Amino acid sequence: MSLFTAENLSVSFGGIRAVDGVSFDVDNGEVFTIIGPNGAGKTTIFNLVSRIYNPTGGRLMFDGADITAVAPHKIAALGIARTFQNIELFEHATLLQNLLLARHAHKRSGFFSELLFLPSVRRMEIEHRAAVEHVIDFLDLQQYRDSLIVNLPYGVRKVTELARALCTNPKLLLLDEPSSGLNVEETEDMAFWIQDIKTVLGITVLMVEHDMTLVSAVSDRVLALNYGKPLAIGTPRQVQNHPDVARAYLGG
Amino acid sequence: MRFLFKTSYEQDIRLFRDRTDAFWYGLLALLVLALPFAIDEYYVGETSWVFIYALCGLSLMVLVGYTGLVSLGHAAFLGIGAYAHAYFLQLGLPWVISMVLAVAITTAAGFVVGLPALRMTGIYLAIATLAFAVIIQEVFSRWESVTHGFAGMPVGKPIIFGISFDDDRSFYYLCLFFLLIALWLTRNLLRAPTGRAWIAIRDSEIAAQSMGVYLAIYKSFSFAYSAGLMGLAGALFAHKIAYLAPDIFTILLSIQFLLLVIVGGLGSLHGAVFGAIFVALLPPLIAILRDSIPDSLASFAAATGIPPIGSLGAAIGAFLAKPGVEAGIFGLILVLVILLEPLGIYGRWLKIKLFFSTFPMYKKATFKRQKSYMRSERLR
Numbered sequence: 001m002s003l004f005t006a007e008n009l010s011v012s013f014g015g016i017r018a019v020d021g022v023s024f025d026v027d028n029g030e031v032f033t034i035i036g037p038n039g040a041g042k043t044t045i046f047n048l049v050s051r052i053y054n055p056t057g058g059r060l061m062f063d064g065a066d067i068t069a070v071a072p073h074k075i076a077a078l079g080i081a082r083t084f085q086n087i088e089l090f091e092h093a094t095l096l097q098n099l100l101l102a103r104h105a106h107k108r109s110g111f112f113s114e115l116l117f118l119p120s121v122r123r124m125e126i127e128h129r130a131a132v133e134h135v136i137d138f139l140d141l142q143q144y145r146d147s148l149i150v151n152l153p154y155g156v157r158k159v160t161e162l163a164r165a166l167c168t169n170p171k172l173l174l175l176d177e178p179s180s181g182l183n184v185e186e187t188e189d190m191a192f193w194i195q196d197i198k199t200v201l202g203i204t205v206l207m208v209e210h211d212m213t214l215v216s217a218v219s220d221r222v223l224a225l226n227y228g229k230p231l232a233i234g235t236p237r238q239v240q241n242h243p244d245v246a247r248a249y250l251g252g
Numbered sequence: 253m254r255f256l257f258k259t260s261y262e263q264d265i266r267l268f269r270d271r272t273d274a275f276w277y278g279l280l281a282l283l284v285l286a287l288p289f290a291i292d293e294y295y296v297g298e299t300s301w302v303f304i305y306a307l308c309g310l311s312l313m314v315l316v317g318y319t320g321l322v323s324l325g326h327a328a329f330l331g332i333g334a335y336a337h338a339y340f341l342q343l344g345l346p347w348v349i350s351m352v353l354a355v356a357i358t359t360a361a362g363f364v365v366g367l368p369a370l371r372m373t374g375i376y377l378a379i380a381t382l383a384f385a386v387i388i389q390e391v392f393s394r395w396e397s398v399t400h401g402f403a404g405m406p407v408g409k410p411i412i413f414g415i416s417f418d419d420d421r422s423f424y425y426l427c428l429f430f431l432l433i434a435l436w437l438t439r440n441l442l443r444a445p446t447g448r449a450w451i452a453i454r455d456s457e458i459a460a461q462s463m464g465v466y467l468a469i470y471k472s473f474s475f476a477y478s479a480g481l482m483g484l485a486g487a488l489f490a491h492k493i494a495y496l497a498p499d500i501f502t503i504l505l506s507i508q509f510l511l512l513v514i515v516g517g518l519g520s521l522h523g524a525v526f527g528a529i530f531v532a533l534l535p536p537l538i539a540i541l542r543d544s545i546p547d548s549l550a551s552f553a554a555a556t557g558i559p560p561i562g563s564l565g566a567a568i569g570a571f572l573a574k575p576g577v578e579a580g581i582f583g584l585i586l587v588l589v590i591l592l593e594p595l596g597i598y599g600r601w602l603k604i605k606l607f608f609s610t611f612p613m614y615k616k617a618t619f620k621r622q623k624s625y626m627r628s629e630r631l632r
Contacts, residue, residue: 050462076464090455092519093448096264101452105464107445111473114444115437121444122265129261168463 003028003204004049004172009058011048018044020228021058026172031198031205033215035239036225037248042208043085044228046176049206050082051075063171076105079171083161085180085208091149095160098149099135102167103128135166138201139193155186162193166201173197175207179214187214194218212240224248265443267436284428288421297420301532303427304492307485309512309524309531310434315478316510317518318447320454321369321471322378325385326509329479331392331501333358333486335399338407338496347412355483362479366472385506392498405496417491427488434481439521441477450474504579511582515589517596526597534585535578542572595619 002025009022019041026032034042047053049060051072060068062078070078081102090098106128109121136142139159144152149160158181165173178194179187191214197203198218209215215222216236224231224245232242239245256263256270268274288296308330315321336357340350365384369377392399399405409418410426417423441447449470452460461467490496508531516527549565571577593600599619607614 052458052461071466072461073464073466076462082462084459088456088459090452090459092455093451097448097451101445101448101460101465102463104445104449104452109445111446114441114446117440117444122262125265125444126261129264133261164459164463 002026003063004206005059005061006045006049007059007061009045009048009055009060011044011053011055011057018228019048019055022223022225022228022230023058024223024230024233026204026206027220029198029202029204030220031194031207031218033207033209033219033222033236034225035209035212035215035222036231039227040225040248041228042225043176045225046082046174046208049174050080076102076168076170079169080174081165081168081170081172082174083165083176083178085176087154087157087161089149089157089160089164094146094148095141095144095152095163096132096146098160098164099132099167100128102164103131105168106131131169132167135163138166138196139163154181155183158182158186158190159193162190166197166203170203173203173205175205175209177208177210179209179211187211190214191217212236216240267439285425288424293420295536296424298533298536300420300424300427300492302528303424303431304485304488305512305532306431306525306528307434307481307488308509309516309528310431310438310521311478311481311485312509312513313516313518313521313524314438314441314450314481315474316513317520317523318442318454319450319471319474320373321474322374322510323381323478324378324503324506324510325365325381325383325388326478326482327501327503327505328385328388329358329362329482330486330489330505331388331498332361332479333483334407334490334493334496334501335392335405335486336483337487338405338490339398341408342405347410351484351487354487355480358483358486359476359480362482363472363476365479366475369471369475370468382503382506385501385503389498389501392501399496399498402497402499407490407494407496410491423491427492430484430488434484435521435525438481442521446470446473508582511586515586515596517598517601520598522601523596523598526601530585530597534582538572538578538581542569545569545572 004026005023006025007023009019010017011019022041022045024032034045036042044053048055051067051070055068058068059066062080065078067075067078090101093101107124109118109124113121136145139162141156141159141163144156144160149157152160158178162175162178165175175194178190182190194205194207194214195218198205205218207215207219219236221234222236222239223233224239224242226244226248231244231248232239234242258264263269268277287299291299308326311329312323312326315323315326333354337350337354340353341347345353365381368380372380393401395401396403409416410423411417412426417426442450449460449465452463452465453467453470453474457467493500512527512531513524514527515530516525517523546565546569549568550562553559553562553565589596595602603619606618
């Protein structure tokens with residue numbers, strides 16, 4: 001059964017059709033990767049899914065509901081979490097605060113009870129903290145818990161973003177280039193984590209990635225894009241051997 | 253060096269980090285409570301200014317330091333709070349009700365001004381709030397049936413439930429009470445989801461939104477809460493200054509508030525208090541220096557028999573008495589703080605604390621930040 005479906009998705013900025021009639025569906029429990037040369041519209045699709053852009057055509061279905069017109073701040077509560085290509089952490093806050101913020105979609109306390117920090121707020125805070133600690137253990141971030149993000153190295157920040165997305169308890173995780181800027185070892189770790197997220201946590205992953213080693217290691221299916229149009233869809237091997245994909249990357 | 257051994261999640265959301273912290277804050281509270289009996293009544297009055305300014309600083313700290321929205325118009329909120337309170341008192345309403353109404357009106361005004369903030373950030377928002385402040389100042393001078401315009405509006409001493417706070421000492425405790433309440437409420441918000449949402453908006457709006465923060469609501473909340481604190485400060489300000497006139501609530505006052513939070517240290521409640529101590533006590537300090545330097549140097553010159561020192565003292569005294577020198581010194585200190593200690597007085601305080609707690613192992617590099625050029629492109 002497919003968890004997420006994009007039907008004939010299109011968006012144009014002025015005269016540029018950044019995404020042009022893209023359709024795909026992501027099955028429950030799979031890792032689905034979108035690849036393509038720079039400017040192919042991969043991140044634009046992510047911004048459409050997380051509702052930062054409005055599509056000019058097409059439909060987005062998630063978990064049996066139409067989310068084409070849902071407000072961007074309601075996406076997290078539905079169960080879609082994302083990371084960003086260029087890290088978007090809250091830099092002058094601690095790692096713990098970053099992860100706790102990801103529990104915002106699950107917040108149930110009102111403004112006035114927070115103003116007085118009523119026992120109910122205290123209880124909720126401890127519940128959130130327990131949920132966050134699970135993710136910290138899962139990704140081995142214990143030693144950085146109280147560090148400010150500005151003081152953390154790039155590789156750790158990348159993992160922190162992944163952790164923050166996991167803290168929202170997502171059903172669908174959008175990873176925008178999880179390996180960009182990471183060295184070989186860190187990329188391998190990332191591959192293991194993505195596999196663990198799929199098998200241990202049972203979260204469906206939709207990913208944009210350039211590193212083909214990582215793509216073939218973790219993906220169940222791959223969609224190749226060029227100039228906003230779909231080229232091929234299938235297993236990593238099928239897509240890599242597709243003549244149109246080779247042409248898009250190598251020319252000719 | 254003290255290590256904190258954490259055994260429960262509870263420890264991270266406590267009001268005070270541990271017993272040692274609670275002890276020091278308790279000691280500070282005792283000192284502040286005992287202070288009016290130790291110093292001259294004139295200085296008790298000056299110290300109440302510290303509390304009122306600290307409320308203003310708290311207000312701006314929430315908005316600028318935590319939510320990352322700049323306002324150049326907060327003097328207007330102070331004015332709205334002050335005039336509203338003075339007006340309701342004049343109508344004969346009880347003090348507490350008048351106070352609550354004044355805070356409510358200022359909060360509502362803050363909410364309305366916050367609405368354009370949903371679409372504006374940075375310098376554009378600063379200009380919009382500046383325009384608002386100019387309009388409000390004009391309203392103060394023209395709406396004579398309420399504000400009495402330039403004729404001014406006298407404000408009596410506070411009388412709460414029949415108790416008159418008519419001397420400087422009792423007013424000192426009144427201001428201290430409201431400051432402590434405001435600090436407590438703000439601290440509560442900051443350790444709860446709302447405070448985290450504010451910090452998230454400050455550091456990355458797009459990520460905050462993707463994590464479920466409704467930007468419009470939380471920005472308006474921040475503006476409204478900040479304005480409400482300003483309204484509270486305004487009501488106390490009205491009593492303190494005793495006579496309201498439109499030309500008190502100028503752009504210069506707004507800038508002074510901004511200076512307060514920057515000098516104190518953005519992004520910390522301590523910063524608001526440190527900044528308030530600085531802003532409120534600098535003018536009396538300059539006045540003391542102006543009066544005492546010529547005399548003490550003259551007597552020093554007489555004792556040592558070097559006349560030039562005496563004339564130097566007179567020159568310094570004359571210089572400090574010139575109009576505009578105070579503003580100049582403010583400006584100079586602001587420039588020096590931004591150049592030498594961007595984290596403000598609170599940042600310096602942290603360094604001094606660390607120096608002693610890690611002595612003799614203090615490393616300067618602890619506070620060095622790696623330059624980061626990884627700021628992503630914004631989506632708007």
